[in-house]
Amino acid sequence: MFPASFDFYRAHSAEEAVSLLGEHGADSRILAGGQSLIPAMRYRLAQPTVLVDINQMQAANYITEENGELRIGATVRDSDLEFSDLIRTNYQLMSDVSDVVADPIVRFRGTLIGSLCHNDPSGDWPAAMLAARAKMIIQNKDGKRVVNADEFIVDSFTTAVEEGEMAVETIWPTPSKNTGASYQKIERKVGDYATAAAAVQLELNEDGTVKEAGIGITAVSYVALRVAEGEALLRGQKVTRNLIKAVAAEASKMADPIADGRGSAEYKKEVVGVLVAKGIMQSLERLGRKVEA
Amino acid sequence: MEITLNVNGQEHKVDVEPRTLLVYALRENCGLKGAHVGCDSSSCGVCTVVLDGKIPVKSCTMFAVQAEGHEITTIEGLGGGANLHPLQKAFHEQHGLQCGYCTPAMIMSSYALLQHNPDPSEDDIRRGLSGNLCRCTGYMNIVKAVQQAAADMRQPAEAAD
Structure with missing residues (x-):
């Protein structure tokens, strides 16, 4: 089936994305990898009236490790993690998961933060987020807040991300050598x-x-x-x-x-x-x- | 929306709705029927095309508007007729197909795989193609075809060593 009609916007910064979400309300959604959202739209399980595409948001495409934490931006794809030497060497759990999420083609498009925000009760990343004590940074028009995994995961397909908000970064503690x-x-x-x-x-x-x-x-x-x-x-x-x-x-x-x-x-x-x-x-x-x- | 899609090195100006999936824009607006529509649930991979020379995507799970600014390669862009790409030649010679419905996507996915890993093991190939379903064969000949093509594609580099 074809998705229901929607208006399409491209955001070039988190501020722009949050402003668009604020303007369009509860029926607007962020479009990152789209590997869960687009199938849901095709089945009409989701019918957002506005999509805010963040794929061209270059500043959100980062994996950085410093001060005992790994920080990952909103457009980092599962395949970026799968093929990262840093992840393979220092983040065993994340590495294991990135090998088995969905299928290899989907991993080239799907994003870690998108999966966490989708929060499918059968998803791989939410379980890993809980075990690794990861956190999410959520941005709204007033600023940012940090939410830990236990608070982030609320219910089936429901997270701590509220209307007018965007999950912009996830933080995973760097595991010790032991x-x-x-x-x-x-x-x-x-x-x-x-x-x-x-x-x-x-x-x-x-x-x-x-x-x-x-x-x-x-x-x-x-x-x-x-x-x-x-x-x-x-x-x-x-x-x-x-x-x-x-x-x-x-x-x-x-x-x-x-x-x-x-x-x-x-x-x-x-x-x-x-x-x-x-x-x-x-x-x-x-x-x-x-x-x- | 008026958008420009760069497909196989050619610019196509097309008028699509935001909800138009890339596979339909390729098939109906650009007249390129190599990317097929199979499962309607992002599972089968028969719509696979390659973005920017090395990223395989399911073109049924991406909106056409999102492909603007990217170089799209479909099976038609790899080769044809007397000028078969080594992958096309190998699928032919190894009989890596029965009905052929999954074949263009199988080849595009293999193409992307070989960009990332020019010398894949059998396991790498089976893993790399695990997002593409073939309901006719046992994948044996598909794997053989990719092995043959990988060797063919490496040859110039090896000869230069």
């Missing part, structure tokens, strides 16, 4: 939504105990979830088989999936725990550590 991460995803085929997926990031102390843990799960509820109880179980502990089982059980307990062609609710609830366990094990392996008996 940090291992892993993204575990089951999908029926490339390009399909995840059947279930888990993002895990573990920072260890010198003695091998867990300093900080981040776990996000997706496609198993109305929105991506942070497995806070599981993270708390890991903190300060040596990672044993029994501990992994307990953390996996916390993920399964939180999951409230719906049955569809990808699997029954029971299966998804079970398998998301398995994915969390595999994610913990791979995070440790990547640090050259083994699970304690």
